[in-house]
Amino acid sequence: MIHRFRSRLIAVVGALMLLVVATACGGPSGGGGNGPSKDGPAKEGGTLDWLVVGEPPTLNPKGYTGALVPQYSALYDSLVQVDPKSGDPIFRQAESVTPNENKSVWTIKLREGLKFSDGTAFNAEAIKAWWDHEKVPANASPVISTLTSFKSYTVEDALTLQVDVGYPRAALYNDLAFTSLGMIPSPAVVESSGDAFGSSVETFAAAGPFVLKEWVQGDHMTLVANKDYWDEGRPYLDGITFKLSADASTNADAVVSGAADMAYQPFPDPAEQRVTDAGGQHIFLPDVQQVIVSFNVAKAPFDDVRVRRALVLATDPKDISDKAQSGLATPVTTLFPEGSSLYDPAVVQKTNDLEQAQELIDEYLQDTGKDSITGSVLSPDNQAADQVSALTQNWNRLDNVDISIDKKTVAAYVSARGAKDFDMVISNSADPGTFVEEWLNKWSTGGAANTQNYSDPELDKLLEAGRGYADQDERKKALNEIGARLMEEAAFVGLTYAQKSVVASNEVRVDAMINPSVPDPAQISIG
Structure with missing residues (x-):
C-alpha cells in the first residue's frame, strides 16, 4: 500500500547497472547486477508492507537464516x-x-x-x-x-x-x-538482557537503517527509520512492516490487489507471472545455490553411504520441479548451474537410476538384517514442503523404503535444525560466495554450521587446502573438487537451483540488492 511520503527527491548517485526485473513489458529474466529497478529518482518517505514467509525465533543473530535476511538486514545492516x-x-x-x-x-x-x-x-x-x-x-x-x-x-x-x-x-x-x-x-x-537478548523490543538494539518499534510474534514486525543511520539520506522509507504469511501464491496475489507492496518468494511460483501481468515487478539476480536435502549421518541408516547413494539415485529433480514449482525451477544437474562463473560440466549429480538405487537398498538391508529404510525430512511449512513432498514420492517408489515429511513452522524448523534434531533436512546449500571458507563451516568435521554431523577426512583436507585462495580460478577449481567429493559420498541431494526473489508493486523502487533475492531495505523507496 502507498502511504504518505515527503516530496523531496534524492538524487541517485553512481553508474546504473541492470537489475533483473520483470514488469508488464515482459517476463522474468536473468543477468545483471545492482542498480535501480525502475527509472527516475528515489523518493523519500512512506511506509512499506512487506510479506515474508518466516519470522525469526529471536533477533539474536544465532537464529539468522536465508529466509530471514530482510528483517536482519533492516535492523542490523552489516560491517x-x-x-x-x-x-x-x-x-x-x-x-x-x-x-x-x-x-x-x-x-x-x-x-x-x-x-x-x-x-x-x-x-x-x-x-x-x-x-x-x-x-x-x-x-x-x-x-x-x-x-x-x-x-x-x-x-x-x-x-x-x-x-x-x-x-x-x-x-x-x-x-x-x-x-x-x-x-x-x-x-x-546484550549484557543487560542476558538470555532474553533479541526476544522483544526492549531487549534489542542495533545500528541498521531501521529500528524495531513493535513485534507481535506470529503476526508482524513494525520498524521505523533510524534517524542516526550512518548513510545520510537513507533509508528512503519512513518505515517497514514485515507481515508473516507463508503462502507465496497468496502473497503474490496480495501485491496484485494492493494489500501489500512487496512479497518475498522463496521458490519460483506461477503467481509471479500474475504480478508482472498486472504491471508489477519480479526482482532477482542469478543464484549459484541449490535447494538440497542433507542427511544426518549421526543417525542410521543415513550413516551408510549405500543408503545415501540409493536415495540420490532415486531422485528425479525435473519431476520435483514439475510437481512443486510447475516446472519453473531449474533441476540440478551439475554442482553449479550453467552460466555461473563456477560451472564445471564434469561435476555431475547422478540421479534417475531406480535399478541401481534398489540394488544398493537391497544390499544394505541384507547386510544389516533390517526390514526397511525409514526416516523423515525436516521442512519449514512453506513451499519447501512441496519439494519435500515430491521428493519423498520419488524415494518411496523403491521397495522397502518409507520416508515421510516432518513439517514445522519456520521458527520450529530453525530450532530443530540448529539442535541437529532431524534425519534429513531441506535447505539452501551453503553459499560459497566463490570462497571455500563458507563450505568449510558447513561440511568440515566439527564445522560451526555442520548440523548434519558430516565427517570425511578426505573432504577436510580439500577444504583446508582451499580456504585461503583469493584467485578466482583457484577458488573455482577448489570448490568443484570439494563438490565432487560431496557428490561422490552422497552428502546431500540437489533438487533445484535456488531462485529466491521478491515481487513488488510498480510503485516500489529497489536501488540495490543485499543478495540475489533480497533488496537492500535502506535503498527501497515507494511512490
Missing part, C-alpha cells in the same frame, strides 16, 4: 556487504577492511559517529565485545569455530580492530557480510 554480481566488497558500517599481503591479518576501520539505537557508541570495543560473546560455547553461536580459529583480534583505537587470523583467509569479507560476525548489536543491551 560489509558483498556485491551479489561482482563479489566485490561494499563497505557499510566499516569504512574499510584491509588485508596484509597474504590475507592472514586484516584491519577493520569503522566509520566515525556510529551509534546503536539505544544511543550507545558503536566502536571497535563493541565489535570485540560481540565476538567475545560469540566465542562462549553456551551461547551456541554458528560462528564459534571461525572465531576460535583466529589467532587474535585486538582493539587498536576507538575505530580500529585488527584481526590476526593466523592463516590466509580470503573470505573475511564474506564473514563480515553474511554471518553474525558482521551483525553487531549494542553490548549494553
Whole structure:
C-alpha cells in the first residue's frame, strides 16, 4: 500500500547497472547486477508492507537464516556487504577492511559517529565485545569455530580492530557480510538482557537503517527509520512492516490487489507471472545455490553411504520441479548451474537410476538384517514442503523404503535444525560466495554450521587446502573438487537451483540488492 511520503527527491548517485526485473513489458529474466529497478529518482518517505514467509525465533543473530535476511538486514545492516554480481566488497558500517599481503591479518576501520539505537557508541570495543560473546560455547553461536580459529583480534583505537587470523583467509569479507560476525548489536543491551537478548523490543538494539518499534510474534514486525543511520539520506522509507504469511501464491496475489507492496518468494511460483501481468515487478539476480536435502549421518541408516547413494539415485529433480514449482525451477544437474562463473560440466549429480538405487537398498538391508529404510525430512511449512513432498514420492517408489515429511513452522524448523534434531533436512546449500571458507563451516568435521554431523577426512583436507585462495580460478577449481567429493559420498541431494526473489508493486523502487533475492531495505523507496 502507498502511504504518505515527503516530496523531496534524492538524487541517485553512481553508474546504473541492470537489475533483473520483470514488469508488464515482459517476463522474468536473468543477468545483471545492482542498480535501480525502475527509472527516475528515489523518493523519500512512506511506509512499506512487506510479506515474508518466516519470522525469526529471536533477533539474536544465532537464529539468522536465508529466509530471514530482510528483517536482519533492516535492523542490523552489516560491517560489509558483498556485491551479489561482482563479489566485490561494499563497505557499510566499516569504512574499510584491509588485508596484509597474504590475507592472514586484516584491519577493520569503522566509520566515525556510529551509534546503536539505544544511543550507545558503536566502536571497535563493541565489535570485540560481540565476538567475545560469540566465542562462549553456551551461547551456541554458528560462528564459534571461525572465531576460535583466529589467532587474535585486538582493539587498536576507538575505530580500529585488527584481526590476526593466523592463516590466509580470503573470505573475511564474506564473514563480515553474511554471518553474525558482521551483525553487531549494542553490548549494553546484550549484557543487560542476558538470555532474553533479541526476544522483544526492549531487549534489542542495533545500528541498521531501521529500528524495531513493535513485534507481535506470529503476526508482524513494525520498524521505523533510524534517524542516526550512518548513510545520510537513507533509508528512503519512513518505515517497514514485515507481515508473516507463508503462502507465496497468496502473497503474490496480495501485491496484485494492493494489500501489500512487496512479497518475498522463496521458490519460483506461477503467481509471479500474475504480478508482472498486472504491471508489477519480479526482482532477482542469478543464484549459484541449490535447494538440497542433507542427511544426518549421526543417525542410521543415513550413516551408510549405500543408503545415501540409493536415495540420490532415486531422485528425479525435473519431476520435483514439475510437481512443486510447475516446472519453473531449474533441476540440478551439475554442482553449479550453467552460466555461473563456477560451472564445471564434469561435476555431475547422478540421479534417475531406480535399478541401481534398489540394488544398493537391497544390499544394505541384507547386510544389516533390517526390514526397511525409514526416516523423515525436516521442512519449514512453506513451499519447501512441496519439494519435500515430491521428493519423498520419488524415494518411496523403491521397495522397502518409507520416508515421510516432518513439517514445522519456520521458527520450529530453525530450532530443530540448529539442535541437529532431524534425519534429513531441506535447505539452501551453503553459499560459497566463490570462497571455500563458507563450505568449510558447513561440511568440515566439527564445522560451526555442520548440523548434519558430516565427517570425511578426505573432504577436510580439500577444504583446508582451499580456504585461503583469493584467485578466482583457484577458488573455482577448489570448490568443484570439494563438490565432487560431496557428490561422490552422497552428502546431500540437489533438487533445484535456488531462485529466491521478491515481487513488488510498480510503485516500489529497489536501488540495490543485499543478495540475489533480497533488496537492500535502506535503498527501497515507494511512490
